[in-house]
Amino acid sequence: MVLVEDEEPVRHAVERALRHEGIAVTGFSDYPDPDLVLAAAPDLAVLDVLLPSGDGFELARELRAARDLPIVFLTARDAVEDRLDGFELGADDYLVKPFALEELLARVRAVLRRTGRLGAAIEAGDVVVDEQAGLATRAGSPLELTPTELRLLAYLVRQRGLVLSKHQLLTQVWGYDAYDPNVVEVHVSALRRKLEAHGLRILHTVRGLGYRLDPR
Ligand code: CA
Secondary structure, eight states, X not given: OEEEOSOHHHHHHHHHHXXXXXXXXXXXXXXXXXXXXXXXXXXXXXXXXXXXXXXXXXXXXHHHHHSOOOEEEEESOOOHHHHHHHHHTTOSEEEESSOOHHHHHHHHHHXXXXXXXXXXXXXXXXXXXXXXXXXXXXXXXXXXOOHHHHHHHHHHHHTTTSOBOHHHHIIIIISSSOSOTHHHHHHHHHHHHHHHTTSSOOEEEETTTEEEEOOO
């Protein structure tokens, strides 16, 4: 992935967060030579709109002229016409600064998932999730999951063994935290029921803290 962001603390924080997720990042601190961006063969470009020597929309235009590339804009300007400019370019998404890192990660994952560029199947114990194919199995049996349950399970599998709070699940799986946390409980219960049709409990409630997937 390519990240163009002139504000160094923002660029560093985003790079760290993406690398932590296992996403390779090439960072640029100003309007780069589009050929250099394309040479990095990115699956996705995250572009700041206001750069010292240019503008993220223009860069997107140059990149898109060379190749189809999903783009997430970062913009400090939240004027409606700026958002529309972005979408007229066929932008895949945008975030208004200041944004939460978790929100950016959720958007990046969503774009990669939508464009079929997110990695192949992931596993934890006898659970296998292929988000790209929209499939999940346990002990070889298909789990009939809703799209939200599939996203939730994929996140739990990636974070297996860790206690995840409802707030964390809301920001990571749903993309933001404006929903009632009860939404998490309802989906966890449904997912747990489907998992337990094919084996012992692996999705545990950690009282007062959240949930943990402990595959055996
Ligand atoms: Ca900027």
